[in-house]
Amino acid sequence: TQLLEQSPQFLSIQEGENLTVYCNSSSVFSSLQWYRQEPGEGPVLLVTVVTGGEVKKLKRLTFQFGDARKDSSLHITAAQPGDTGLYLCAGGVSSGGSNYKLTFGKGTLLTVNP
Amino acid sequence: DVKVTQSSRYLVKRTGEKVFLECVQDMDHENMFWYRQDPGLGLRLIYFSYDVKMKEKGDIPEGYSVSREKKERFSLILESASTNQTSMYLCATTPLDYGYTFGSGTRLTVV
Numbered sequence: 328t329q330l331l332e333q334s335p336q337f338l339s340i341q342e343g344e345n346l347t348v349y350c351n352s353s354s355v356f357s358s359l360q361w362y363r364q365e366p367g368e369g370p371v372l373l374v375t376v377v378t379g380g381e382v383k384k385l386k387r388l389t390f391q392f393g394d395a396r397k398d399s400s401l402h403i404t405a406a407q408p409g410d411t412g413l414y415l416c417a418g419g420v421s422s423g424g425s426n427y428k429l430t431f432g433k434g435t436l437l438t439v440n441p
Numbered sequence: 442d443v444k445v446t447q448s449s450r451y452l453v454k455r456t457g458e459k460v461f462l463e464c465v466q467d468m469d470h471e472n473m474f475w476y477r478q479d480p481g482l483g484l485r486l487i488y489f490s491y492d493v494k495m496k497e498k499g500d501i502p503e504g505y506s507v508s509r510e511k512k513e514r515f516s517l518i519l520e521s522a523s524t525n526q527t528s529m530y531l532c533a534t535t536p537l538d539y540g541y542t543f544g545s546g547t548r549l550t551v552v
Contacts, residue, residue: 360540369445369531369543370484415484417541429541431476433483 330354331418331432339438343405348435350416351398358419359392359399360429363412370415406439413437444468447532447544454551460519462547464532472535473515474499475507477528478546484531490515522551 332351340346350359358377362370374383376392376399383390387410389402403410413436417429448463464473474489476499486499488507496507504526508516515534519526527550533541
């Protein structure tokens with residue numbers, strides 16, 4: 328069974344601060360995804376990274392896939408209250424040409440206080 | 442955008458009842474999934490389906506069954522609801538691609 332460990336589990340910061348969330352595994356993944364989930368809603372896909380060392384930026388969010396494709400990080404610059412939510416990482420392993428089955432981390436609950 | 446619709450946002454059922462949770466997607470995606478989400482345990486895969494009438498057990502299938510008679514609809518069935526099945530249930534879909542699209546979830550309470 329592949330496991331994804333996310334840290335920290337909880338994070339409470341002030342508006343304007345920077346933060347980094349980590350997602351680690353002992354397994355190699357062919358792709359790594361990040362989702363954000365707001366209370367009472369389903370997770371929403373933010374980004375997919377597939378190449379070791381890959382860096383993607385989405386406005387103030389920067390996502391990185393580790394060189395060995397076992398870990399990933401999400402960095403938020405100048406956090407805003409609208410960034411509040413549960414951040415989930417999910418790893419996919421290619422099986423028969425499809426990455427359709429993902430393993431999810433337990434999430435990081437971020438609260439950004441005004 | 443792909444839309445995944447779950448039939449109920451909130452549901453309260455009694456112990457022993459048979460419960461149906463419905464999920465409909467408006468794209469032609471092959472793969473559909475049912476997860477449950479609990480505090481401290483994250484998302485756990487119950488069942489998934491990669492084609493009509495095809496299903497595979499996930500990590501926690503006990504007490505659940507599924508039905509996929511049409512490509513766009515994937516139903517989760519609790520044969521005899523129990524209090525430990527109180528949870529948030531999430532349906533997701535994907536083509537042969539990387540990204541999942543989730544529904545808004547059904548918060549089920551079994552009393």
